Amino acid sequence: MTTSLFGERVQRLEDPRLLTGNGRYLDDLGRDALAAAFVRSPHAHARIREINVDRALDVPGIVAIYTWEDLPERIGEPLPLLIPHPALTHGRTARPLAKDVVRHVGEPVVMVVARDRYAAEDACDRIEVEYEPLPAVVGIENAVRGEHLVHPDVPGNVGAHLVQEVPSADGRSAAEMIEAAPHRLEFRLDIERSASMPLEGRGVYARWDPDDGSLRVYSSTQTSTSVRMAIAAKLGLPLPKVEVIAPDVGGGFGVKIMHPWPEEVLIPWAARTLGREIKWTEDRREHFISSAHERGQVQYVRVGFDDDGRILGLDVTFLHDHGAYTPYGIIVPIITSTQLLGPYKPGAYRVEFSSVYTNTVIVTPYRGAGRPQGVFCMERTMDRIAAYLGKDRTEVRAANFIQPDEFPYDHRLTFQDGRPLIYDSGNYPEALRMLKELIGWDEFAKERERAAAEGRRIGIGIGCYVEGTGVGPYEGGHVQVTSDGRVHVSTGLTSQGQGHQTAFAQIAATELGVPIERVSVVTGDTRRFGYAVGTFASRAAVMSGNAIALACRKVREKALRIAADALEADPGDLTITDGIVHVKGNPSASIPLSTVAVLANPLRYAFDEEAKRATQFATAASDDKPPVAEGEEPGLEGRDYYSPVRSTFAYGMHAAIVETDPETAEIKVLRYAVVHDCGRLINPMIVDGQIHGGVAQGIGGALYERMVYDEHGQLLNASFMDFLMPYATEVPRVETAHLETPSPLNPLGIKGAGEAGVIPVSAVIASAIEDAEGIPIMKMPISPSELFHLRRTASARVG
Amino acid sequence: MGTETLYDISLTVNGVVREARVPARRLLSDCLRHDLGLTGTHVGCEHGVCGCCTVLLDGEPVRSCLTFAVSVDGHEITTIEGLAAPDGTLSAVQRAFAESHALQCGFCTPGFLCTVTALLNENPAPSDEEILEGISGNLCRCTGYQNIIKAVRRAAELSAEQERDGTGEAAPAATGAAGAPRASGATGGATGE
DSSP states (O other): OOOOOTTSOOOOSSHHHHTTTOOOBGGGSOTTSEEEEEEEOSSSSEEEEEEEOGGGTTSTTEEEEEOGGGSOHHHHSOOOOSSOOTTOTTOOOOOSSOOSEEOSTTOEEEEEEESSHHHHHHHHHTOEEEEEEOOOOOSHHHHHHTSSOSSTTSGGGEEEEEEEEEOOTTSOOHHHHHHHSSEEEEEEEEEOOBOOOOSSOOEEEEEEETTTTEEEEEEOOSOHHHHHHHHHHHHTOOGGGEEEEOOBOSOOTTGGGSOOOHHHHHHHHHHHHHTSOEEEEOOHHHHHHHSOBBOOEEEEEEEEEOTTOOEEEEEEEEEEEEESOOTTTTHHHHHHHHHTTTTBOOSEEEEEEEEEEOSSOOBOOOTTTTHHHHHHHHHHHHHHHHHHHTOOHHHHHHHHBOOGGGOSEEEEEEOTTSSEEEEOOOOHHHHHHHHHHHHTGGGHHHHHHHHHHTTOEEEEEEEEEEEEESOSSOEEEEEEEOTTSOEEEEESSOOSSSOHHHHHHHHHHHHHTOOGGGEEEEESBTTTOOOOOOSOTTOHHHHHHHHHHHHHHHHHHHHHHHHHHHHTSOGGGEEEETTEEEETTEEEEEEEHHHHHHHTSOBSSOOSHHHHTTBTTTSOOOTTSOSSOTTOOSSEEEEEEEOOSSOEEEEEEEEEEEEEOTTTOOEEEEEEEEEEEOBSOSOHHHHHHHHHHHHHHHHIIIIIOOOOBOTTSOBTTOSTTTSOOOOGGGOOOEEEEEEOOOOTTSTTOBOOOTTGGGTTHHHHHHHHHHHHHOSOOOEESOOHHHHHHHHHHHHHHHO | OOOOOEEEEEEEETTEEEEEEEETTOBHHHIIIIISOOTTSOOSOSSSSSOTTEEEETTEEEEGGGSBGGGGTTOEEEOGGGSSOTTSOOOHHHHHHHHTTOOSSOSSHHHHHHHHHHHHHHOSSOOHHHHHHHTTTOOOSSSOSHHHHHHHHHHHHHHHHHHHHTOSOSSSSOOOOSOOOOOOSOOOSOOOO
């Protein structure tokens, strides 16, 4: 009997390596490589007057110093705008090294290459750059005011402006629906900037082979295939002469999907120019000021609803701060604008956003990618409506849910992949029922009373979300069974800790009927698989998981065909168990997959005992047929792709109980519960781990993390001393329950899970604090001192 | 600019005497990683907050990114490469981390393993409160810590079982005490600048 490993809590195949110091992260490679370091702008906005490198030239170990003027034309041009969009009318990207003007603190100005990082930094210290400071644009509202400009040719600092409108079923606009509604509310909601902040920063290591004329680049990236194409284009190299490998990557959370970073162009270029191996490893300060942030938005809501709390019309206008450049386009605000609808179906909806330039670090997707802001918007709206009507918050949500029999549900909007926003499946009422039971929603009133009697303040909060996962266009998988019976799986997308080697091996082992120990998985190595998109948008399991399953099915079919010939049986009567092809119900009529692999590749030369069996005088092949049959290929291998018509929609509902200190306003999360539905689970242990980690990042974003810029555009908390990521002491235990509503869109019935945990946390915590305090919470994150001030303002208003 | 003065230092790393020639400012983390080739120790912030670079200095956890290599001349260091038994058998802490899914990207893991190893050496049966306190100086961005806490409990159990059965190591850690030098995954010997 074949044991299915799909759905099992299989221990990770990655772990033995990572637990013994045998992982290989970017900076673990290239021990003898030269090191690069950068002189970065100390100003948020300034004109470069002069660069003087003279004093750096006698630093021992110095190899080369480059400014923009030293770069060839193609290298020095602005970097690509990765995701163009018609609404992004004023897209601007940076050059790898600044020319004339710098637009945020941290923008690279000079690159130094030296014997090691110490020498390179010594040289950086001695390079003098004379700047003429220009007025800095900091903060969304200052940007919109347009008094000063980030780019002189972008009026009002507005890079993009987009409106989407969905009228009601009877053709009325959101504005009309709101006007006609029995009840109306209007308010503003703010979310501040945070960042992915993986513990391993970015890094690039390039090796030029002058004899071969080829380039091998390692990058701590979420997309090696696309980095490869970008490098080949920039360096003018034939694509087959460039290979890019994502080694072990110490966390991504979105920031490493951005590419090509200036360093991803400059390091390979310098390696080729100097004919030397060069490596750049980002340090923590560089990561704060030179990679990417996300989340900063100001959102205005107008909503009209009926006596049951049903939303008749919803109008959201928001401002998105995208930083100094727009290399990743406007994906984040597009996601906010579409995904804020969550599991609900408002009568009519209108959304409008402006995406604006500021003299701060660029904004690209961070886990959740615009959804946390959108969910904050919608869930706060639900709570406002419930408070206004004096209803239970879960009742108002239930009144607005899309019902299980309404799938597929078409929101009549365009999603981030350019395709219609159509939900594939889900059961929202059941998820809410499960969540209420898990957290004890209905019993909480009593709990609150008991706490109050002890002089304690506690509150309960809730947040629901829907997440479009597994966006296209495609991923592929290649599966090869070698004559030793081992199964080699490769896929082009990358891994940053999601346990892909395990989950994909589970899929392959299940599909092929082989022990998982025989399966090895390679990701993110263009030498093994050249076509891929990347790891983002909770897409890896859906995209590569299905592609690998399809490739395995091809291999299985071929194996059965060859085995059927050898066993003189019908392929339909065969199955594979434990790596052995046998006749169903007759295990003695069998042939190991290893032998099938030998037979699949007709040989002339015998290089070992196994191979001997496939040579020309050993096989009993028919004389009048070619050794490789028509339409066949040698080898027991298969390749296939999965390209979905549209995204699949996972969802979840979170609830939390918080306690606020009546004196100090300290906020403590007492309980945190998650009900989650990502379709069929491949490995529940890994999915739970993803949720735990997502919630922890959400807690960071709700209570601790923010990017503190002063009015000059200096990031004041650019270190782990001051940017407060949660330690174990700040993160609550997460209680999880799963629903498994399969996706009808893909062969495995799965949906993505990577971002789930983080999405509703700010909404949930705000909801719980508001419940504990009785004060509206309209801005996140919230610190104890902010809560303290809110209390003061509230009591002043009452008094 | 003049050339830096180099100092010859000798460290016992994972039970093996290792020599290096380093400038005074060379961080222990860089010395381990780049001079001795022991890249299992990771550097996450270089300002002593994240704990990724934690190693054991004479059995005590220290931040190797805040330690100059010259200042530990003659001392014993244990890194992640030295936690498993010489035959490759994983330590109780390492096994517990795998069983409990206490790591995802694995970048912070070396620091956690060293920290927890020291914690359990000192306190083989820590309370939940003591566990939280014990790991509260290490950042992890992937796991949300829940499974790390679980792994510490599990490691304490595994160590206790081993103690009872009299099998394997008595303590959860390889302490790097004097003994026959062994291959430890290190490559190369002393390398100068």
